[in-house]
Each structure stands twice: as structure tokens, then as C-alpha cells.
Amino acid sequence: MRAFRESFARFIMPYKFAIDEIATKVSILREEFSELHDYNPIEHISTRLKSADSIEQKIARKQCAPSFDAIRESVTDIAGVRIVCSFVSDVYHVFSMLTEQEDLRVLTVKDYISTPKPNGYKSLHVIVEVPVFLSEGSVRVPVEVQLRTVAMDFWASLEHKIYYKYDGVVPAQLLADLTTAAVTANSLDVTMEKLHQQVKNGDADGSRPIAV
Template sequence: MSSEETINEVLKAENPEKIMEKMEPFRKMMLQYHCASMEVETKIRVLNEEFKNNFQRNPIETIKSRIKTPFAIVEKMKRKGLELTLENIEENLTDIAGIRVICSFPEDIYNVAQMIEKQDDIRIIKRKDYIQNPKPNGYRSLHLILEVPVFFTEGKKMMKVEVQFRTIAMDFWASLEHKLAYKKDVENYDSISRELKNCAEITSSLDYRMQEIRNQIEQKIE
């Protein structure tokens, strides 16, 4: 049985994610995504250090990276109604490798994103600005889907990586909202959702007020 025939049997299995973890082609693909994540994270850390050298401050507070689990990959492919093949996974999922960049202020988000977009070895596949255009529930973040070259022993391969930019306040809000999203049976769900949306407006206002205070301080220093 070929590797493609094997992976096509995964959806019929009781624990498909466990089978995928044991498959050599799948493990190789996941390693490639891990390497792509490392490549992009290194680029972002270099930009942060350069920014610090030029402006005497770090625009980035923290950088977090993650690789989608086999279970999450299987579930997302099911939701999309797609046949579970390696080719389909690579072609249709853009967030297997994910990096979250937490910045101090909204202005920093756009500065760092712009620096990434200017790199000539990175191709921007998609840009979603949920800061200027928040989701209906109040979610705010800037998403970039990148394609970056990664060099392996077999040659160069273009890999997709999703980068999410948030301020500290945006990330705090998103963490709480994420917990609510998986608890639909919570009492007063609708009223809590409305309150969360109000909080999103408050945190956004706070972000820009703090940014203005920082700008005033820097002007006085100059």
C-alpha cells in the first residue's frame, strides 16, 4: 500500500491523529513546517533587534510559535470536506505553522509587519487586518499568511506560515474569548459575549491612549 493510500485510510480509523503521527511522510511534512516556523521566527527576532538598535526600544514583547496538532489538521480537513492527502493538506491549510507576535502598541504591529513584507524572499499570500476591521465578536489582530523558502537536503521548498500580530491587551482579550468559544453551554452565554465585545472596545481604546502617552513622552525626550 502506498503512502497516499495509507493516508486515505486515516479518516476511517478510530484515532486518525494517532495513525498520522506514525506515518513517515506525515512526520516529514510536520518537520518541514517546524523548520519554516523557525525560519520566520528568526527573521522576526532579527528585525526586533535591529529596531531596538535604531530606536532604543523593542517593539515586540513576546514571540510564540506552535505547530497544528494532527488531530486539529484532521478536524479542519473534515470541516472543509477535503480528502485527507498530504497534497491537500499543504495546498489548503495555511495555518499549520503559526507564530504569534505580541507587540507593545498598535503602531508597533504595523511597523514590524511592514518590515516583514519588505523582505524580498518572503511572499505575502494573504493579509487580514482585524484591527482596522474587527470581527463581529470584537476580535482584533493582524494576520499575515507568508510563504518562505526553506532549504532542506533535497532542495528548497516554499512553506506557508501564518503570523498573527496583537498587542498585549488584544492577546489577553483573545485568550478569554477563546475559552468562552469552547463553552457554549455556559450560563448567560449571550450576555457574556456582549460584555466581551464591550471589553474589546475598551481595550482598543486603551491601546491607542497608551500609545499616545508613549509618543508624548518620546517627544519630550527628544
């Protein structure tokens, strides 16, 4: 067990450092906007590192070989960063600023905002590889970055709590209400985006644009 713990610690450490790298990049962008611009598109960020139990469940679902090399190849969401923005346009703006950085390599993009999941889930998912410099050399580590609005994040948090409470077997009426809530959250995002653009462009009363 001690040998396994040491091996797992060595395996998981680059993922922790990769999270730190992405979080630092986002924090720099956030601070730059706060200091130099009138408007900051990033509301807040959070990070997540899968536990050994979560990784075990993931490889069981994917029927992945129980080896660290196989896990590295097949599981790309061990490290996760979530970026919450004010408006939908901000989500794509922050996505562009982050993924255009030279040391990041984009592996996959799943746009659940333009194409939501059947249950109403909306978010922009991107897997990026970030270089992590260790004593034995540099390694490239995948990190799943989720970008969403405040409304999307609130809905996703509620969905997670409901599925956790019912252990995945959610009553039909709750699922229907959850889908309705997703429609409401989307309507709020659309309205807020419209107001944001009107104020930014000065369309509301013909006055000069101001930052929101």
C-alpha cells in the same frame, strides 16, 4: 500506523522548519532593536504547529480531500507565529519590516485591527511563504503570522479560554461581556498609542523627543 506516522512526520517537518525561519527573523529584529535602538517594538513572540488531530478537524470543516497534497494546497495555517507588540503603530511597523524581506512572499493579509470581527476580535493576520532548504531541495512553506498588541492578545487569550470551557456554546451574557471587554481593550490601545506618540514627539511639555 507506522507508515502513516512516518509519512506525517515527513509532511509536518517543513512546517516546523518554516516556523523556525520566521521566529529567527523576528528574533533578529528584536535583538537589533534591543542592541542598537532606544526602543523595542516587539514584546514577545510565540509559535504554534497544528497537531494531526487539529489538521484532521480543519480538513473536515473545509471538506478537503484527506491527502497530504490536498492539505498543502488548502490549509495555510498549519504553521503559526504570533508577534505581540506594545502599540498599534508597532504592529504595522513590524509587519512592514517582516514582509519587506526579500525571501518572503506575502500570500494574504487580513487586517482585523482596522476592521474587527463582529465579536470584537482584533489582530493583523498575514500568510507568508518562506523558503525551507531540505536535503532534497528547497520548498516554500506557508506560515500564518498574527501581529497584535498586548491588550489584543490578552482579550484573545480570554476569548479562547471561554470558548474552550463552554465547548463553543457560550452563554449570551458572557458573549456580551466579552464584547464589552473588547471595547475596553480598544480604548486602552487608543489611549496608550496617544501617550506613546506624545512622548515620542515631545508634545506633552515641549521637551525634546525621547524613546518609549
